[in-house]
Amino acid sequence: MKSLAVIIPCFNEEEVIRESYRRTKAVLETLPNPAELIYVNDGSTDRTRSILDELAAKDPKLHLIHFSRNFGHQPAVTAGIHHCHTDLAIIMDADLQDPPELIPDILALQEKEAANVVYCVRRSREGDSFFKRSTAKMFYRTMNSMSEVKFPLDTGDFRLIDRRIMDEFKRLKERGKYIRGLISWIGFKQVPFYYRHEARAGGKTKYPLRKMIAFASRALVYFSNKPLRLAMGLGFTAMIVGLALAIWFTLGKIYGFSRADSGWTSIVTMITFFGGVQLFTIGVLGHYIGVLFDETKARPEYIIDEERNFPEPDASSKKDEDK
Ligand code: UDP
Ligand code: MG
Numbered sequence: 176m177k178s179l180a181v182i183i184p185c186f187n188e189e190e191v192i193r194e195s196y197r198r199t200k201a202v203l204e205t206l207p208n209p210a211e212l213i214y215v216n217d218g219s220t221d222r223t224r225s226i227l228d229e230l231a232a233k234d235p236k237l238h239l240i241h242f243s244r245n246f247g248h249q250p251a252v253t254a255g256i257h258h259c260h261t262d263l264a265i266i267m268d269a270d271l272q273d274p275p276e277l278i279p280d281i282l283a284l285q286e287k288e289a290a291n292v293v294y295c296v297r298r299s300r301e302g303d304s305f306f307k308r309s310t311a312k313m314f315y316r317t318m319n320s321m322s323e324v325k326f327p328l329d330t331g332d333f334r335l336i337d338r339r340i341m342d343e344f345k346r347l348k349e350r351g352k353y354i355r356g357l358i359s360w361i362g363f364k365q366v367p368f369y370y371r372h373e374a375r376a377g378g379k380t381k382y383p384l385r386k387m388i389a390f391a392s393r394a395l396v397y398f399s400n401k402p403l404r405l406a407m408g409l410g411f412t413a414m415i416v417g418l419a420l421a422i423w424f425t426l427g428k429i430y431g432f433s434r435a436d437s438g439w440t441s442i443v444t445m446i447t448f449f450g451g452v453q454l455f456t457i458g459v460l461g462h463y464i465g466v467l468f469d470e471t472k473a474r475p476e477y478i479i480d481e482e483r484n485f486p487e488p489d490a491s492s493k494k495d496e497d498k
Contacts, residue, residue, distance in 0.1 A: 178209040180211050183215070184268070186217040186223075191377040192226050196237070214227050215242070248382070249390075252266055253477070263282070265333075271375070289364065291337045294330050314394075318391075413452045
């Protein structure tokens with residue numbers, strides 16, 4: 176029987192964390208598989224930490240990682256995968272938008288299809304605002320047209336991955352991880368599982384617009400060079416337009432069909448326009464350089480303050496004993 180871990184990143188989830196634990200644990204107890212939980216507390220500033228400590232004290236199968244500060248959702252999931260030693264892992268949010276009651280069906284599908292990945296596709300998004308739904312829809316479609324790797328549409332990080340995927344994932348050296356993209360990129364057999372995305376069980380989203388934009392831009396930069404090529408295309412088009420205008424005005428002067436010399440407006444418009452094109456393309460370039468700079472610094476993706484209920488001293492030699 177394959178062993179399973181459920182990886183749950185959480186940031187300021189005091190309103191839902193107990194309920195999330197209770198429901199997930201209840202499902203895990205019905206499974207024949209040896210199962211554990213890995214909670215990654217991403218530097219919460221509310222009572223999440225103390226609640227998790229309290230739960231971990233009672234449940235030795237609740238493995239707990241506390242970060243030294245808030246590093247973000249993707250680093251939190253990454254830490255969970257790095258610390259996972261089971262045959263299978265399911266990545267899930269803490270807010271119960273991904274219902275834990277689906278776990279048995281996801282496991283059954285994995286077994287039936289002998290899949291390495293079961294990615295969960297949102298058939299509907301309860302409780303997400305119209306703005307979030309439509310921007311997300313647009314984002315996944317744009318990403319697919321820009322990226323060299325094809326991603327499944329309307330799919331978050333909620334998915335099951337097996338040991339093979341986890342081992343390959345551990346070899347990835349990039350710091351800025353766009354996890355759902357990387358798992359698609361790894362390949363092997365990946366199958367969809369359709370589900371209804373529920374409303375948050377409590378609390379507010381931890382992905383405000385600012386973080387959503389940063390997340391989308393990371394996905395784009397790490398999986399596509401197209402913005403650079405588009406910048407080149409834009410520059411080229413502007414050049415052609417400039418050249419055509421120059422020819423037009425010169426001929427106009429010679430043959431007298433252009434009244435260019437009265438054109439304060441045209442000069443100002445052109446200077447602003449081409450200035451804009453230049454700054455924009457430099458901006459695109461700068462963004463890629465910034466990412467390059469971050470990657471060369473090679474700082475760790477996250478820093479752990481404390482680990483609980485992981486076997487001492489070396490977690491990597493761990494084997495699941497309770498079969
Ligand atoms: N999360 C995290 N660190 C962050 C932001 C979010 O660990 O900096 C966690 C959060 O607690 C939740 C999951 O990532 O379990 C997804 O966040 P959320 O549900 O707020 O995002 P949404 O579903 O609204 O996109
Ligand atoms: Mg959520």
